[in-house]
Every structure is written in C-alpha cells, then in structure tokens.
Amino acid sequence: MSDNKNVKEGRISAHNKAKIIAAAEKEFALQGYKGTRLQQVADRAKLPKTNVLYYFHSKEGLYLAVLEQILSLWNSAFDQATVEDDPAEVLARYIAEKMEISRTKPEASKIFALEIINGAPNLNKFFRDQHIDWMDSRVGLLQTWIDQGKINTPDPYYLLFNIWACSQHYADFSAQITELKGQAMEKQDFTEATKALIHLILTGCELTIPAEYS
C-alpha cells in the first residue's frame, strides 16, 4: 500500500510521509493536480521540497499516494448490507455516512471529483475493477428490494448516482453554498442537511424514515 518501493520502509519518519500526504491533500484539492506546486506542498508540511521528493519520487507518485488513501473512504456499512436488512435503515445510514465524509474530509471529496471530471485517468489504475464489482453487487441488492416492492424507484443506478451527487455536493460546492447561505456550513448545518437529504431520498422512494434520522 504505502511502500511504493519508494524507500526501504521508513521507520520513524513514516511520520513525515503522513505530514506530506496531509499537506498534499489540501493543495491538490484546492489547486488540482497541474496547479499544485511541490514547493507549496513542502511549505505546508514545513519541510524542504527535496525532502518531499525523497519520499515520493515524483509529483505523480505523491498524487497516487494521496489518491490511494482517499479511496479507502469508499468503504461503508452499505458494503455488507443484505436482502434481510431494512432498506430504510440501510439507505438512511449510507446517506448519513456519505454526508459525514463530506463534512470531515472535504479535501478528499474534492480530489475525487477533480479526478473524475478529468476523466479519471488515475483512478482506473487501481479502483476501476473493484468499483464495478461493488456497483454490480449493490445494484443487485437494490433491484431485489425494488422487485419485492419494498422501495419504489425507477432504477437502482440512478438512485445511487443521486445519493452520491447530493452528498458529495456539500463538500465539492462548499464555496457556492457558503456564498448563498451567507456563511460556511457548521456541524449543526450538516445535521440539518443530512436530515433534509434523508427525507428527500427516502420519501422519494416511498420509504418510512427511521426515527433516529428524522
């Protein structure tokens, strides 16, 4: 995972890698891949630029390391859901999870968005196949629920796309939201936005909203 045959296993200073990746995450999210300057990453991490290159042999290597860490955020309780579970519970929890990521990891969300807008040239390397498998599996589950008449929605693909779209939006478009609401969203605002989204999606699927999410 993290030992991209870079250096033969950094011991004490794997600490530095973390600092650099954290700094790089912020820079990539704000400036994009091409717009990010290694010098700025180094400055943010309070290390000389050469040190950054020492751990990650190239800008691309650094970017891939950042991306790899970001993709781990896709893991969710929804992965293990089965037909036995309650659709309303599962979906509400999934939406809440996604919203929580947007709140706590907005940079990760932005980098993911930038990558996809760019045509996902790097994601495909180590994400594509498992992502497709995951999708097939989850679409299958949702379709079963639809067939059983438990949820009412025209298409499981579009349902998932719309959930992702809305939850990601609160991270990716935070600048616009801040302008239009007059101030940045706080934790409390996210709680309300999450409730609103769960209300919209579950009601939209003719599901009853679980008590803990209403």
Next chain:
Amino acid sequence: MSDNKNVKEGRISAHNKAKIIAAAEKEFALQGYKGTRLQQVADRAKLPKTNVLYYFHSKEGLYLAVLEQILSLWNSAFDQATVEDDPAEVLARYIAEKMEISRTKPEASKIFALEIINGAPNLNKFFRDQHIDWMDSRVGLLQTWIDQGKINTPDPYYLLFNIWACSQHYADFSAQITELKGQAMEKQDFTEATKALIHLILTGCELTIPAEYS
C-alpha cells in the same frame, strides 16, 4: 459583454473569437485552468497561438470570456415562476432543464464545477451578487409553497442544492457513470435519468408528478 476593450470590435473575425472560445471550453473542462495550455487551445481552434493572444490578451482573459458565456446558461424558466404556478410543474420543468444542460453542455458544467471546487475565485467577480439575489427570491418562493402546505420538504435551500447536485452530476461525473454502467449515457439514457430524478425529487416533496414527466 464580449468587447472586453480587447480589440476595437472585431467584425468578420468575431468568428474567430467564437472558434477560440469553443476550443478553450473543451480544454478548460478537461484540463482545468492551470492544466490548459494555450498551444492546445490554438491547435484545437486551428490557429496559431499568437492569434489566440491577439483576441484575448491573456490566458486569464480567455478564461473569463469562456466563463461569462457559461454563466448565461443559468437562466431558466424557473426565474419567472410565481406563487400562482403549480410547484410540481415548475420543479419538474426546472429539473428537466438542468438535465438537458448537463447532456448538451457538459463542458460548461464541468468548468463551473472546477471553478467552484477551486473556491470560485473568478465567479465572484461578476456572478456573486446577482446569484445571491436570485437565490433569495427563489428560496422565498419555495418557502411560500412550503408554508402553504403545497410541498413538503424541510428546507428550500437544501432542496435547490440537491437538485443542482444531481443534475450537474450527470455531466461532471460522466466518466464514472460510463465506467459503472458499461457505456456512455445516450440521449435515451438521459431521458430515463431525468424521469428518475423528477420522480425522486417530486415524490420526495410529496408532489404529484405531472403527466408529461412520468
């Protein structure tokens, strides 16, 4: 609008400006501002790079011209809706319009998204104020409908954000959607996606879906 005191009103060759802007739109959408090379814009427009600089004195000038054109897409029938109108009709039509823009102008949508992810440094110059006014007005309208019990949703802001999020998603994340669905969305797929989204949002607001959108 288009005569940024650049050149004293190009006559025959305002034609070139259009060619350059169209080329730039594609490049900026795919590569981002920093990632876009003027040479590539010029190549795509089949003109020498110097000619691009002749019409748009700088890369930033070109970008702003592109952005300005994109922002005109925000105009919508929803702008003129009043309390008298039928909320279901108005919202369904608005969603359909937004989806149509995602289908026919994906580059514009992507550039807008990139700009906002970047913190909207340029949008604020000539979009911010009117955008805020528009939002206040439309939120007011929706709130009236909510108060009248015509639509059931917790918050007009989040309703609009979620509509934008979903409709934009089909343009911005087309690469991911193509991977997961196995092929790029065609016009017919957009028709289905639009129906699915209208179903989700209107049902989510406890509105009846107008016949022409079901």
Next chain:
DNA sequence: CAAAAACCTGACTATATGGTCAACATATTT
C-alpha cells in the same frame, strides 16, 4: 563503536509555457 543504512538538503538543470514584439498582410474608410 564502527559500519551501514536511512535520512536530509542546498545548489543546480532542463524544459515547458505564458507572453512580447516587430514586421507583414488584409480589410475598411476617406
């Protein structure tokens, strides 16, 4: 406590790219 491995970094380089400029070409006006 050596020796080796890992870590650190200032000085440098190759290259790419936004932008300038001056000479030239073509339209437009009087």
Next chain:
DNA sequence: AAATATGTTGACCATATAGTCAGGTTTTTG
C-alpha cells in the same frame, strides 16, 4: 488609391517548476 485600422504570425524571452545530484547528518544494526 492612399491612408488607416484591423488582423496574422514566426522568432524570441523571462520565468517557473519538476526533478537531479553530490555531499552531508543522523539513526539503526551487528
């Protein structure tokens, strides 16, 4: 048909930046 405004372009430049390298320091290991 001058004269003037507008359009065209190759050659050039200043600058920024990813990446190299050699010589150093610190840490780990036997």
